[in-house]
Amino acid sequence: MSFIGEAFLTAAIQGLFSKLDSPELLQLLDQDERIQADLEKLQTTLMMVHAVLDDAEEKQIRNRLVRAWLDELKSFAYDIDDILDEFATEALRRKLLLETQAGSNKVWKLIPTCCTRFSPPTIKFNIMMRSKMKKINARLQFIVEQKNGLDLKENSAGRSSKFRERPTSSSVVDKTPVYGRDEDKEAIIELLLKTGSSNGGVSIIPIIGMGGVGKTALAQFVYNDDRVQGHFDLKTWVCVSQDFDVKRVTKTILLSIAAGTAVVTGDDDLNMLQVKLKQELSMKKFLLVLDDLWNENYDEWTSLRCPFDVGSPGSKIIVTTRNRSVSSIVGTLPTYSLKVLSDDASLCVFSQHSLGTNDFTAHLHLKEIGEKIVKRCYGLPLAAKTLGGLLRGKFNHSDWEDVLNCKIWDIPEKRSGIIPSLRLSYYYLPSHLKRCFAYLSLLPKDFKFSKEKIILLWMAEGFLQHENSNKQMEDFGTEYFEDLHSRSFIQQSGRDMSLFEMHDLINDLAQWAAGEICFNMENMQEVDKQRKATKKSRHFSYIRDKYDGITKFEVVYDVNNLQNFYYDGGLHDGFKTFNAFDEVKHLRTFLPLDSPESTGDDSYLTADVLGILPKLCRLRVLSLHECSILELPDATGDLRHLRYLDLSFTKIVYLPDSISNLYNLQTLNVDDCWCLKKLCSDMGNLVNLRHLKINGTKSLEEMPLRMDKLNCLRTLSNFVVGKSIGSGLGKLKSLTHLQGSLEFSKLENVTDAKDAREADLNSKGSITQLLLEWTGITDDSRKIKIQMDVLDMLRPHQNLKKLTILGYGGTRFPNWIGNFSFSSLVDLSFYNCNNCTLLPSVGQLPLLRKLGISRMTRIKSVGQEFYGDGFSMPFPSLETLCFADLQEWEVWIPLGSSQNIGGFPLLR
Template identity: 45%
Template sequence: MDTLFFVGGYLLSPIYEMLSEKLKDYVGDQLWNSDEEVHPQMEHWKILLPKITAVLQHAEENPVANQFVKLHLDDLKDLAYDMEDILEEFVIHAKRSKLSAENAARPSKLPKIISSVFFGSRAKPNPKLDSMVNDLSGRLQKIHDGMHSLDLANLDLKLEDMSHKVVAKRLPESSLLEDIMLGRDSDKEAILQRLLEDGGNLKQDFVIPIVGMGGLGKTTLAWLIYNDKRLEGKFDFKAWVCVSNEFDVAQITRTILEHVTRKSCNLQSFALLQENLKGELSGHKFLLVLDDIWDNKYGQWDVLKRPFMSGAPGSKIIVTTRNRDVGMMMRGDDGVYNLELLQDDACLPLFTRQALGKENFDAHPNLQDVGEKLVKRCKRLPLALKTLGSVLRGKLHPGEWENILNNEIWSSSEYGSGILPSLRLSYNHLPSHLKRCFAYCALFPKDYEFDKEKLVLLWMAEGLLQQQSCGKKQMEEDIGHQYFQELLSRSLFQQSSTNESRFVMHDLINVLAVEVAGDVYCNLGGSMGDEKLKKARHLSFTPHFHEISERFKDLDKLKHFRTFLPLKALNDYRMFYLSNIILVDFLPTLNRLRVLSLHSYQISKVPGLFEKLKHIRYIDLSHTKIKCLPESVGSLLFLQTLLLSGCKEFTQLPTTMGNLIDLHHLDITNTPSLKEMPSEIGNLKNLVTLSKFIVGKASGMMMRLSALKNLSQLRGRLFILDLRNVLHVQDAVEANLDKIHGLEELGLGGCWIAPDNDQDELVLSWLKPHSNLKSLKIFKYGGRCFPNWVCDPLLFLNLSSMELRNCSRCTSLPSLGLLPILKKLIIQGMMAIKAVGPEFYGRHDSFRSLEELEFTSMRNWKEWTSPNGSEGEFPCLRRLVIHHCPKLLGQLPSNLFSLKELDVIGCNVKLLKSLVDLTSLTKFRI
């Protein structure tokens, strides 16, 4: 009998479905309708591609007993990528022709020679494209005809009957079910009991190894224990470190030190790292979790634990590992906690919670029989139960459950490298748009913590996000976030235990992603000399401290890469050195790149790099030493994302920015040397991210504030700087800041004008934001008072954070007590404030939600007066900070019953003496 081969690993039907959709869009838009030789070929492609897609979709869900099929699948894969590239060649030509025509119709702001090089003339595309199209048409027809002689075509199904499968129905967005570790109560209590034991031998007895096979829920159990309320106040320090395959003692030590000090650490000396950690832990009781350890080399562990010996008795370390030898090395055989398979009575509730939102079948008794059989198929493994339950969520017909139960995957033993059948089913039952996005995550190494927003931008750059065939057109970012939530709700992603803003894949899920991605996606942690590279289109790798050209020598003939993505560890703050040969000789040859990241490489310029990268969508130059970008950036007509955050030496954006009409994200956060922006940015109406907007001076072609009226799609954070350059209030009026609905964080600053000038107050009065705002920062404001909108409770229904910094001429504070959900308030450098009184509160029941309040550098502040009858002010205040207010002598507000932290520095001794005894305090500094 032939070996069963699963087509799903080649991810072909999603690729061809995507290609069909793009072809319809491109031809429908008639981007090249003047080219009579090409258009008929495209129409023929439109006919053949859906047929091939339908056949592949069926084959993807059924094992094929024909090894010869593999060769044709390779051909199909290569053909799909080549067809997409050629389609984009025509789109590029059409866009350049349009820009050329627009430049001819009006005086260009670009030098003539630059415009000519970028956009050329309106001539037909390169004649070589015609030949390439004909070649692709021949390959497509040959593959289509050849399918009839292969098992792929022996389906006894009519393509017309399968057509409804070509576009999978997108699941509605669902809320995540509460992730409870059912069936582990006794395990949790047993380990908690050991944690709460005082004393312990710091040489060995303080280690608690949790050992068990993959998918048992070791990490989830440790996370629930780590966050259990019974441990609050029991330890001076807590830290969680994911160790994974590489037991890097220095990196683990650095991460623990950062958790303990709550500061980033750039120390390179391992001896200093250990010395600092030892000093921080000395005499303190700590709890440490080392998650997912594989390495059982005693020497490494012996070195790592040296600083722990300085801790106080009762300190504990939880270790999770699949390797029993690791547990025995750290604690001995009698100290290992063996996590077993779930008990039978816990399996059914865990499964039904995922599938039905309940812990039983009471509401759906018709599903109970088949459901119990499916639970048995999962062999008491929690990960299998959760993922299979997620597959069945929203499916309430017994026939749908029966189809899962009777799937051939359960009986096949040749479908992958140790992948659980339930996980394979969870992939097979994904809609095709989610299959593509999930497979892309094969670029992430095991235990890699990824950022949701960055992943969505990468999906977008690779063309993996598709509009629904009907309904209102959505922004691609919104589609990407929906995709992410769907994968998260199906338990294919999970929140990181170390950083709540990041996500990871379980080890077994990662194996599934690598398997289904096949050889298209390649992650390499070491040498590039791998046979897989011959077929790979997407490449990620762990960067080396010194990135030399020798490492890339095997790539010099591979010009078809779409992704060049170095992936740093979460807490790795180093800069990496990149060989000039890679930058100058190698990268420019990858002219099909969609994604290019040089994040944290120590480069100061990119000579000749962008001229060849005409397909590029995503460029990440964050945390490099780059000073400026070449004017050739303006020729990258597909560019969607440009990341320059942390480029502290960056001084200038190119004047050609206005040509980047597809640009959605321009991140220039933390670029202090950038002092001006070209006015052309105001033409980028598709911008979603513009972290900083610098108002230009009157002279030259710099950005005017009124340009914001064209950027109504902006979201997230926006800092508007150098408002001193607004010479006409009408510019502020025309900015229409209140029409930018997507802003969540707004900063307004740099408004200092002559002492007797009221311009600042007029400008700020017209910069009222939209009511969706969550955070407002006003700094270096030159007015004497704030406009009424700053404390408008009807406007700021969503505002939870406000900062007023260095507004030196303001003589009174706005009535911020009126804001209904304000939780954090920082007031700094308000030199003209002498008294804080009833005007600050606004009413008796003020500051009902405020949790953190800071006053800093209030040099002339003398008196703090509460309004009459306001004994219950600040009912939720947990943290109060007063720094460098030397003239403040009055009493602090009374009845601060919720206050936990008081921090008073640089104030008059009389104020310190007036402090009442607050029994609720857990932390104070005076």
């Protein structure tokens, strides 16, 4: 059952109103009165529908007809949004065409803009859009007629409305205390610290409890305890989940404990993996946590645990599970049953997340009603956390009463499979957070994700659009993400604090909230075993695998005529399976995801994916990450709605010039495309591009023409200076929003230092990391002089935190390097600067913590010039100092030889 009604609709329809009122659209409509009339009619009718959304959301709880009406309206909202996006894209195309023609032909400047309305492409577009508008208005009229039979009231503000104005919070709640688990913690630690095992092998401690009771939290609590830290030679944590496969789990364990030491390939069979795992565990006392184990097959478990007995005595495995039969199969020690929290402990969890403290001392008027709310959490800490997050910052008694008395509590859990307290927390989310959260249902259970990628995906889907705001979309995305985090819908990953994940029950909640709109192939059996992608599906994801992609799509879409399928690593003749995408041709998201145990093997779904691209003409997000492709078809340029294109880790050599037709593109990721030589001839039309990720593209020859037109660009990880006219540094001047990390490659191609000055790097205060790279060694005095001038002109802003200089051919460094004004610089490296005879004077940088100097072969003496002016202690914050491959270094004049000044007080 889907219960998202208003989740997408209020935010989505408000977005439609904004688009209908946009100046670009209004200007375009002036050229066709019939289309203008149709859109005005659409806007008026939408207002009638929008007025009853709150009432519809309340009534859909018990009225299936209202719920079905909302589902239809939701699908319609997507379709009209696509049409409005076509209008916006066409308006932008005409604007760019006029600018280009006016710039290249003075005659065009004399031709009125209105004259372009009679061009064949314009006439063709208008005819097509009139037809679409006629159909869409007829469809909307039918929706309105259905509404009239549902007795929906206008302007009926639901109880949830007061919670939607809650200010965004950036507080981090993952580090809050763990309440009510001290006895449980001590009991598990006592078992861990005991030596030996009753059967002579590794001891296995099963922790069993219902979902949301805190099994994983308890295991993490124990895992990170100081007493446990020093007791084992190695520790590792593996999330198993429901998709149990002995080979997959074995590979995951091996990768987690042998990073950088064991070579794991996609061709390793189970026996080879277990041999390698035994080598890693042999004669070591280890602690392994197998979190969320569901497998009840004794033979499979026996196969998995074979390598573990080579460990030293005292080795332990903790298994968390919801299933008692699992614990009886795996356990060598008695099962530890984790009970629900006491009311007092639950109240502490709830108050910590709602009031920021573990008691009600400062808000006694809320204690009694808080106790009643907590009783409805039934001792589940996850429920107490999410409800507490819902009420965070709300101190009015009426707000808490609304939560306690909400009708959502009354829906039986069996009707949705979702704990009522979690359902309620979702119900009270602001509408803009509801659709962002529901979108996360594309992520499989236990999937680790980065904040940056999720924000870029939200942005591509149009979830971060705001009118009349000075904030950037990425800033709104950060606020939304942190708000979901503070409400415990998202939590930091226990192993890598830079990554995030969702609790299994929260993942179920996201799937339930998304309904048919989002389809994740990996999760299809978790909520509804019969669930399949439908015509209403707009967002699609799956886990990439090397060989089994074809069988996955066959299962999901019930595809016939699969012939000559070989599961041997060879090619398949089953490409007809993707014909199933005829049913989901309105997809906005095509998102393959990495499996947890991925070793970087390419996916062989390439031919299928590229073949269906023309059918998926409404895509906003397209990822071909690590697909084994050599080229991208020209048809990619027809995906005019596309905002996010990920080609990272592919083998492409060129991007087709048709990419320049993707006027709406916001993110282009070609990181680690080692073979990529050329982006495209001209990128000047990509005026909405905000993030160009090109790290690791070592074969890239130069930047495209008209880079200076990309005024929205925020991320430019690498700027490759070319030899041809138009690819020089001066193009950076207009890119005023650049931030984060920036690399300049092939600086030897700069022939005039004025080009470096034109880049105006000093004005770009949001760039915090800078790498300057020259390729090759030069003895040409003229070129050496140019390189010295270029480096001098590339003085960055004083906010810089990290600077790396590679291959610089000058004989000395400019004065700005080491200037005290660079007070934020913490990391500085010089590599292969072979013509320099003196080290730069960097001793007076106040916050410099890391300094590396390598392959400066003409350095013979290090002295006072290295330390600085001599008036203050040099290197006051330096912790790490590395010298490497200074082959002619003879003398280091120590500190204090001429002045009584110490130095390096923090060097370690």
